[in-house]
Amino acid sequence: MPSVATQVDTSSRPLFGGSIVADLPAAWRDVSDFRQVPDNQEVFVSPDSDPQREASLIVEVLQRVDKDDLDQAVRFHFESIAHDNDAEESHVGRTWSFNDTQRPILLSGTQLVKKFGKDSEPAKQVKIWVALWRIEDKNVDLVMSVNVAGTEAEEQERGEDEVGRIFERAARSLSIVDYGLFA
Template sequence: MNSKPLYGGAITAPVPDNYLDASDIRPIPDTQEVFISPDSPASIIFDLLEPVPEEDALLSHIDDITNLHDSPFKIIERNDNMAIVEQVVPYQGSVRMAIGLIRLEKGNADAVITWNHGSLDELANIINNFKVLDWNLFS
């Protein structure tokens, strides 16, 4: 994994070397950066969101993500800012996602990273090497 520029270079984070920038293929919302594997259905989504004021912000963001598919989910493994979530998604079957949260208090934002088919160790590497280079992104 090598660091890639996100959000016009305002942020950098590691992404697997063979993953493709989905914005080269389809429109992506301004708040997101999406990278897709050319060899599997795996993808990584970086999403800058309004901060969730609740103490358990990770669970709140997991609820938002899983509600998109309107099906139950279960948390397989969890620590303070990361979780492995399994959900049965219509027409896709069981999907396992590593979901991580970085609280960007200086930018008044939450960075949520969703990696389907990722592990907590791999996600921890992304979170630990996620760097904001230009806080003006949040102005």
């Protein structure tokens, strides 16, 4: 199967029954087709046959965290992902935002994670991107996260660049069609 780096064709994909749409790689698989996914999540994975290079994208509807500053809020969600991953370390690389969209705040960073939390496995660096849309009047944080596991240095950089572009396209294109989702 092709690697993450070759997945460039995107299509507008409906999320949460069409309440949200976003441009995602056409070849990425909807995890709910083969595994149970919580109702507050949409999960997609790259079709890469090598689990060491597999990338995933998760969109979650979460209760608003008690952080008024959006930079602190997106960092909170990043650290929450680190906690869920049992990460040995986590580092925020940068935060930024787009000027021409619904203005999510974005973050990229790394986490040192053992695959499936197995102590017998060496921890690997995972590159993670997080986007946060705050839906103030619904008391909701809409969070998109994308991650790709580390591989050899040069290939990892190419894969991270491509997955980073996938993340930015998905974040830039995300559109909330029906705010009734957050009722």
